[in-house]
Amino acid sequence: MKLGMVGLGRMGGNMTERLLNDGHEVVAFDPDSTAVASLADKGASSATSPADVVSQLEAPRTVWVMVPAGDITESTVNELVELLDEGDTLIDGGNSNYKESQRRAEHAALSGVDFLDSGTSGGVWGLANGYCLTVGGNRSAYDRNRPIFKTLAPDDSDGNLYVGPSGSGHYVKMIHNGIEYGMMQAYAEGFELLAAKEDFNLDLGAIAENWTRGSVIRSWLLDLTVDELEKDPRLDELSSYVEDSGEGRWTVDASVELAVPAPVITAALQMRFRSRQGDPLGGKMLAAMRNGFGGHAVKKASD
Structure with a gap:
């Protein structure tokens, strides 16, 4: 299965490598060109932008976003929703707030794009051990992309779970x-x-x-x-x-x-x-009160 990966930090890079090791084709992009080059050496196709990622995939496309929660997730998701077509899937595997994921799913649905929120646990050990995933969103989109989730999961178990509607994956995480x-x-x-x-x-x-x-x-x-x-x-x-x-x-x-x-x-x-x-003020307040009501000895900052 061929997919796009946007965001090649430590976890995103390791996830991409695990997918490559299992025979998936991955189109990889990150603002850090050295991260892209490193994965290209391991078999990934290089991309110079999110638009380039989308252009190298055949419909129905799947793009996994693995960037820090916050403004960068918002801008990346919005950009990809504009680039993707009806029937494509966009997966956010970062630690986004589940309420934001619910809103993003509604926004993506206006363009016919399925948005899946995947809680992802495994840290730096995920490449070797696999990742524990909890996925929320459209069930048919989950089923369509299950080969990806199965590859990322630990070898001795599925390690991935469809938990419910949009936002539920990130809520569980x-x-x-x-x-x-x-x-x-x-x-x-x-x-x-x-x-x-x-x-x-x-x-x-x-x-x-x-x-x-x-x-x-x-x-x-x-x-x-x-x-x-x-x-x-x-x-x-x-x-x-x-x-x-x-x-x-x-x-x-x-x-x-x-x-x-x-x-x-x-x-x-x-x-x-x-x-x-x-040297928290709260601790100083406690000392001052004890001294005030009971005459208890206090330790001065100069002591």
Whole structure:
């Protein structure tokens, strides 16, 4: 099956390579010409623009967009909707807000273009291990493009799932990432508690590796933690500054909109905000209040 790939960042490039390895023909474009050239060396057809991608495909066309969420997704999708014809399929595999995906599907439908939103999980390991996909949109468009989804999925399972109407694929991925926030925070707190018991001098790497074998809390996240602790047993080379991709925020927004409590995910998101504050005002306020009502000693900034 021949398709176009627009966006050859780390994940988009790896997805393209996995498709090529399985015999798919791919027309690839990215503003970074070196990324295009690298995939051309592996068998992809080069394109110089989204329009060039579309011109090299035969109807019914399929174009997969793999760009960061935000303005770049909006402009890329709008451009491709204008270029594609009725019966073509446009897939957004990035981490777009599901509400934006619903709107884009409605816009694409005005031109007879099927818009599929694909939640995509797998990160840098996807090339070797495959990607977990959750796809929303027109079911017939999903079925028509299932060879693509099957190739991108892990070899030992389908690893892809049609979940429902437009927006549902990205909604499911949003919740997936919210759960990920909570799991990561729980591991982080647990290992910090292990390290804090200094008189035991616990080997964090050995404990993490032990927990990957038969423990109820074993997971791929824990496997990755083992790898990181092998390289840096106390993570001394890292800062505790942690970014968030936006999907944790959207998950918390959804919990408020739906009146469904999500305290663990919410707290995990708030901890990421706190990680970026070197000397937060909130902490100073707590110290000031304790001093004010109880005369408790405070630590001055100059101490």
